[in-house]
C-alpha cells in the first residue's frame with residue numbers, strides 16, 4: 001500500500017528543507033521585523049548555534065519579541081549568565097551509558113542514540129553540552145548498540161532518540177530497523193522526534209511506507225511546547241502517521257515565557273487532541289547550564305498542573321515529571337524533589 005503524502009511534497013523535499021535552515025539570528029529577526037533584538041544576541045551563542053527550520057519560523061508572529069516559538073530558538077544574552085545548580089550533564093547521561101550509542105536507565109527499555117543531529121537547536125535542550133555528535137550509534141553502523149541489545153533479552157522496547165532519529169534518511173532507518181527485526185525480545189519500537197512538528201515534510205510517503213511495514217507496534221513521541229507550533233501541516237503529518245497505525249504521544253517542557261500559564265497549557269492539550277496526539281509528559285526543565293532563565297519554580301509548576309487537572313478531562317492532563325539522576329523512572333514532581 002502506498003499511503004498518501006500529507007502534502008504535495010516532492011520526494012526527498014524534506015532533505016532540501018533540512019539543508020535550508022535559518023542559522024543566522026539576524027536573518028530570523030529581520031523576517032519578523034524585530035531587528036532591534038539583535039543587540040541581545042551573544043557573540044558565539046555559547047557554542048550552540050541557532051538552528052531553526054523555515055516551517056517552524058513561519059508560525060512565529062511578526063513583530064512579537066515574546067513569541068513563544070521565537071523564544072525557544074533565539075539565542076539571547078541570558079544564556080551566558082552563570083547559575084548555581086545548572087551543570088553540563090544534568091541528567092546523568094554520561095553515567096547511564098552501557099555501550100556506545102545506548103542509554104539504559106529504565107527497566108525493559110533501552111534508548112538508542114540513532115544520530116546526534118537535530119533540525120532545530122532548542123535553547124533549553126540538554127544536548128547543548130552533551131557530545132551526542134561523537135556518540136551517534138550511526139557512526140559505527142550501530143554494531144555495538146545492536147550487540148548490546150542482542151545480549152539483553154530483558155529489553156522489550158527500543159527507543160530511537162538522539163539528536164533526532166528522523167534526521168536520518170529513510171534508507172538509514174530501514175537499515176537500522178532491518179537489523180532490529182531478528183532480535184526477538186523486542187516487542188515495541190518507540191521513536192522520539194521533534195521533526196513532525198518542526199519539519200512535517202519529513203513524514204513523506206517513503207517514510208510512511210517504512211513505518212507501516214514494521215513488525216512491531218510503533219509509538220511516536222513528538223515534542224511540542226505550545227499550540228501555535230501545531231499548524232495544519234503538522235496536523236496532516238500526524239493524521240498520516242495515525243493511518244499507518246502509529247500511536248502518537250507528545251512531550252513538552254515547562255518553560256518560563258513560553259508555556260508557563262494555564263491557558264497555554266490547556267490550549268496545547270486541546271490542540272493535541274484535535275490532531276490525534278495524547279499529552280504524555282510535561283517535563284520540568286533539566287538544569288543545564290545556560291537555561292536558568294527558562295526555569296519555572298516547582299511550586300508554580302505544581303500549581304499550574306493542578307489548575308490544568310481542574311480544567312481538562314483527565315486524559316488531556318500530561319504527567320508532570322522531572323528527570324532525577326539515578327531514579328528508576330521519570331519522577332512525578334513533588335514539593336520536595
Ligand SMILES: *Cc1c(COP(=O)(O)O)cnc(C)c1O
Nearest residue numbers: 103104105106109110111159330
Ligand atoms: C525518558 C527515557 C526513557 C523513557 O521513559 P518513559 O517513562 O518510558 O517514557 C527510556 N530511556 C531513557 C534513557 C530515557 O531517558
Ligand code: SF4
Nearest residue numbers: 118120121122125194
Ligand atoms: S533533542 Fe529535541 S529538544 Fe533538543 S535540540 Fe533536538 S529537537 Fe530540540
